[in-house]
Amino acid sequence: MAIDAPMLARIRRQFPAAARDATGRHRAFLDNGAGTLVCRAAAEREARARIDWSANTGNVFPESKGAEATILAGREAVSDFLNADGPHAILSGESATSLLFSLSYALGRTFKGDENVVLTAYEHFANVSPWEELARIGKIHEVRYAKFDTETFLLDVDDLASHVDRKTKVVAVAAASNFLGTRSPLPELARIAHEVGALLVVDAVHHACHGPTDVRALGVDALVFSGYKLFSRHGSFLYLRPDLVEELWPYKVDASPKHGPEKWEWGTRDQAMFAAVSGAIDYLASLGGTARTSAKSGAQRRARVRMAMESIERYELGLNRLILKGDGTTPALPDVPGLTLFGPRTIPNGLGRDPTFTFKLAGFEDPELSRVLYDTYGLAVGGEDYFSRVPRLYGMETAMRATFVHYNTRADALVLLRALHELAAKRG
Ligand SMILES: Cc1ncc(COP(=O)(O)O)c(C=O)c1O
Incomplete structure (x- = not known):
């Protein structure tokens, strides 16, 4: 099973807040590292x-x-x-x-x-x-x-x-x-x-x-x-x-x-x-299609969850590549002038990478950048320390973090790339 456009539309119906916030504003939710949105099935x-x-x-x-x-x-x-x-x-x-x-x-x-x-x-x-x-x-x-x-x-x-x-x-x-x-x-x-x-x-x-x-x-x-x-x-x-x-x-x-x-x-x-x-x-499990096993329902669910998570990983690999390499028209995240990315710039073979992108943008304080990204571009991106040891190693208090999950779209990624390039260009 691949996460194609019809599947993505089905997925996003489970997460209405992926497209609009509580005020009805169109947005992209990229603060998933702090907590993902809750799917309808879980809430119901x-x-x-x-x-x-x-x-x-x-x-x-x-x-x-x-x-x-x-x-x-x-x-x-x-x-x-x-x-x-x-x-x-x-x-x-x-x-x-x-x-x-x-x-x-x-x-x-x-x-x-x-x-x-x-x-x-x-x-x-x-x-x-x-x-x-x-x-x-x-x-x-x-x-x-x-x-x-x-x-x-x-x-x-x-x-x-x-x-x-x-x-x-x-x-x-x-x-x-x-x-x-x-x-x-x-x-x-x-x-x-x-x-x-x-x-x-x-x-x-x-x-x-x-x-x-x-x-x-x-x-x-x-x-x-x-x-x-x-x-x-x-x-x-x-x-x-x-x-x-x-x-x-x-x-x-x-x-x-x-x-x-x-x-x-x-x-x-x-x-x-x-x-x-x-x-x-x-x-x-419902994203995993029909598992070909005659085993009892627990084994069915195991097989379907595994297939679903493999599909999610493949789909997120595409988002990872888009952010790290750009799409030919929109330049990549590491190419934003003045941006320092904390995390792998390439995707290690066999190991992969979680689509979590933590960065500093020269000329911007993190909480302020979070506000500008939301107010101007409708992008929910964190700006804190995430209780991680890493910022202390670099003598930083906070950093910006965008984390993609399977309900995010390529359009979400492109909005982020364009916003950061635009802000970097305005800063001069
Ligand atoms: C890697 C990692 N471990 C542990 C935690 C803490 O989880 P909890 O809030 O359930 O204690 C977090 C939360 O951000 C996390 O990202």
Whole structure:
């Protein structure tokens, strides 16, 4: 299945706000890195769950049973999306940040204090502070950072490997940097981590909406993503290897279950969060056409989601190329005079790149440029630090960021290119 014009029109009907803002103004929404728009299917499922299944779980009446079924269906949908081992490997939480803290504390209990954790230099702080906290309270000796190449913006895998030793317990990496768009070579990193018996923990919050994620094929031990960056609402999900779900002991209240995902979950669940994520994943599966498998419905959905995410990745590759190379008439982003792009200028073979473009434009302050881009050109583009370590490495407080997803059009990309060229020319 290719995302062609009729398919794109079908996709955009799921996201009315991709074309018009709440005031009815025509615009292009490129602030997807901060949170994607919510698809109709997710919002409608959430509303139905709120109304039909609003009781708490654990009781005999239909609303309570419905709430339980909705939660289980949500875990199944997430498991299908990630090609995980099943709903028993899917934990939920308020945010990716809270889930990574929960995981780091549970792992920290098993350490002696002389171990280390290896991260990349381009992590979001959600995947930094939980590990730094372990060092602060003496559960590990140190957190080490693998550098990225400042020309190509790709992870220096040799540098990462040089930080990993027999005392490394965890290698924790972003699937893709939310600042640079750089993707991490996860199978290679899994091999490096596993050679010394360390776990590979993946922060897929930024990347999950851009391509297929297969936790078993990648060989990851834990992987987190957030609903609000996958066309759903807030609330996040952690895949954890089933043996670790059982073996580790998270911070929990005494009365809560001692096994399964519920052991890890604080307080009562919001069934509507699970309904919404099922809606988003079923929407994605619906883009995957008809999978040729006679297997039962879960396997069907896995196959369809995979096909959909592959199509999305192919489509976004076209947007990536357009931004980085231009279209022959409109010059590319790196050719805007006075523009500094933080992220790969070419698309690495086999690895790809998330269509996230972070830049500084000489002569403009970021918040002001965000305002001008919206007011004059109808372009929603961020101008902040994105809780990333990267701006600090460059001594910057903020930068501009445009992130494309599959509901964005080539026209959206061209408006951005023309706007930046025009502003650069006016500045002189
Ligand atoms: C790569 C990455 N990790 C983690 C987070 C934090 O996610 P959450 O808000 O669910 O804690 C973000 C949010 O911007 C992100 O981009």
